[in-house]
Amino acid sequence: MDVQDNDAGLMLRYRDGDAAAFAALYAHYKAPLYRYLLRHVRNACAAADLFQEVWSHLIATRARYEPRAKFATFLFHIAHNCAIDFFRRDANLRRAMSVNESDGLLLEPEVPEHQRPDRVAEFAEQESALLAAVAALPQEQREAFLLREETGLSVEEIARVTDVPVETAKSRLRYAVRKLKHSLRPMQEHDPLPLRTYA
Amino acid sequence: MPDERAPDELDEYLRGDSALSRQYRRENSPLPPHALDRALLEAAHATTLRSKSPFKSQSLAPLAFAASVFLSLAMVLALVFGPQAKRPDDKPRVVQVRMFKSEPPRAAPASPRERNPTAWLGYIESLRRSGRDHEAELEMRRFRSAYPDYIIAHNE
Numbered sequence: 278m279d280v281q282d283n284d285a286g287l288m289l290r291y292r293d294g295d296a297a298a299f300a301a302l303y304a305h306y307k308a309p310l311y312r313y314l315l316r317h318v319r320n321a322c323a324a325a326d327l328f329q330e331v332w333s334h335l336i337a338t339r340a341r342y343e344p345r346a347k348f349a350t351f352l353f354h355i356a357h358n359c360a361i362d363f364f365r366r367d368a369n370l371r372r373a374m375s376v377n378e379s380d381g382l383l384l385e386p387e388v389p390e391h392q393r394p395d396r397v398a399e400f401a402e403q404e405s406a407l408l409a410a411v412a413a414l415p416q417e418q419r420e421a422f423l424l425r426e427e428t429g430l431s432v433e434e435i436a437r438v439t440d441v442p443v444e445t446a447k448s449r450l451r452y453a454v455r456k457l458k459h460s461l462r463p464m465q466e467h468d469p470l471p472l473r474t475y476a
Numbered sequence: 477m478p479d480e481r482a483p484d485e486l487d488e489y490l491r492g493d494s495a496l497s498r499q500y501r502r503e504n505s506p507l508p509p510h511a512l513d514r515a516l517l518e519a520a521h522a523t524t525l526r527s528k529s530p531f532k533s534q535s536l537a538p539l540a541f542a543a544s545v546f547l548s549l550a551m552v553l554a555l556v557f558g559p560q561a562k563r564p565d566d567k568p569r570v571v572q573v574r575m576f577k578s579e580p581p582r583a584a585p586a587s588p589r590e591r592n593p594t595a596w597l598g599y600i601e602s603l604r605r606s607g608r609d610h611e612a613e614l615e616m617r618r619f620r621s622a623y624p625d626y627i628i629a630h631n632e
Contacts, residue, residue: 291520299520303513311508328508332516336523407499425490426500432490451486457496458485 284348292342303332306352309427313353316423317360319412327363331356346437349428354438357420364416410460418453421446593623 284305290298310331315324334355342351411419417439424435436446488494589595596619603612619626 291524294524296521296524299524300517303517303520307513308505308507312506315506325508325512329512329516333519336516336520339523405503408503411500426497429492447486450489454486454489454494454496461496461499 282344282347285344285351288339288342288348288351289344292339299336302348306349310352310356313423313427314356314360316408316411317416317420318363323363327356327359330359334359347430347434349430350434350438353424353428353430357438357440360420407457407461410457413460414453414456418449418456421449422453422457425450590618590622593619593626596622597628 284302287298287302291302307328311324311328314327314331315321318324318327331352335352345351411422414422420439421435424430424438428434430438432447432450433443435450436443439446441449489496589599596615600612600615600619603609603615
C-alpha cells in the first residue's frame with residue numbers, strides 16, 4: 278500500500294463505520310468514475326446503472342477491504358469488472374437477437390445498445406471531436422486512455438486494473454494516444470483554439 | 477506490440493502535460509444524477525448505522541464461535557462420561573418393591589364373635605371337636621391374621 282494514499286485511509290475509516298469518510302471518497306471519485314463509465318460504455322443509462330453498481334459493490338464489501346493497492350486502483354478495478362460484464366451482456370443480447378432474426382423473428386436490429394441510432398444521437402449531442410475520437414477507439418484502448426486521464430494511474434496500475442501484463446497496457450495506451458492525435462490533427466491545423474471551453 | 481517508431485510519443489503523453497491531456501481536461505464534466513448521489517450516500521450511511529448497533533456481528537463472531545465449540549464439547553463429554561452413560565458392565569436390575577413396610581394389614585374381625593378372641597378360639601375348638609378340622613384350620617389362620625400377638629393358652 279502507498280502510505281501517501283489518503284483515500285485508502287478514508288476507505289479504512291469507512292470500513293470501520295465512519296460514514297463521513299465515505300462521503301469524502303464519493304465526492305472525490307464520483308465525477309472521474311462517472312466519466313470513465315459514460316465514455317467507456319457510451320450509453321448514459323448504462324453508465325448510471327454501472328455507477329450505482331460499482332459503489333453498491335464497494336459498500337457491500339467494505340468489511341473485507343484491505344489496502345493492498347492505491348484506492349483508485351481498487352475502485353476502478355471494480356468498475357472495469359462491471360463494464361466487462363456489461364459488454365458481455367450486451368454481446369449476448371446481440372447474439373440472441375441474431376438467432377431470433379435467423380428464425381424469421383425480427384425483434385430488434387442487430388446493433389449494440391450503445392450504437393443504436395437514438396443512443397448515438399443522444400450521446401453525440403454532448404460530445405466534442407475529441408470525445409468522438411475517444412469513442413471510436415477499440416474498447417481496450419479506449420479504457421486504457423480513460424483510466425489514465427480520469428485517475429492519473431501509471432501504466433503498471435492500469436495493467437493491474439485491467440488484469441493484463443504491463444506491456445499490453447502500455448501498447449494499448451500508445452495506440453490510443455497515436456490514434457487520438459491523428460484524428461485530431463486535421464482539425465487542429467484548421468482551428469488551433471480549444472474545441473470547447475466550459476466555465 | 478510496442479511501436480518502436482514513436483517511442484517518445486507515449487513518454488511525452490505520460491508526463492501529463494501533453495496537448496492531448498490538456499484538451500481532454502477542457503471537455504465538459506458530466507456528473508451522475510443527484511438521485512444516485514442521495515441513494516448511495518444514504519446506503520453507505522445506513523450500513524455504518526447497522527454496524528454500530530450494540531450487537532456487532534463482526535465483534536461477536538469469535539465469541540459465538542467459541543461458545544458453540546464449548547457447548548458442543550460439553551455435550552459430547554456429558555454423553556460419554558455423564559451419569560446417564562451406559563457402562564459395559566451394566567446388567568439389567570430387578571427392583572423389588574415392598575408393598576408394606578413391616579407386615580401385611582391384619583384381617584379385621586367381621587362378626588361379634590370374631591371381635592372377641594376368646595369366643596373365636598372357643599368356636600375353633602368346637603369345630604375341631606366336631607371333626608371339622610379343615611374348617612378349624614382355616615378359622616385359626618384367620619384368627620392369627622386378626623390377632624397375631626395373641627398368646628393362646630394350651631387349654632384354649
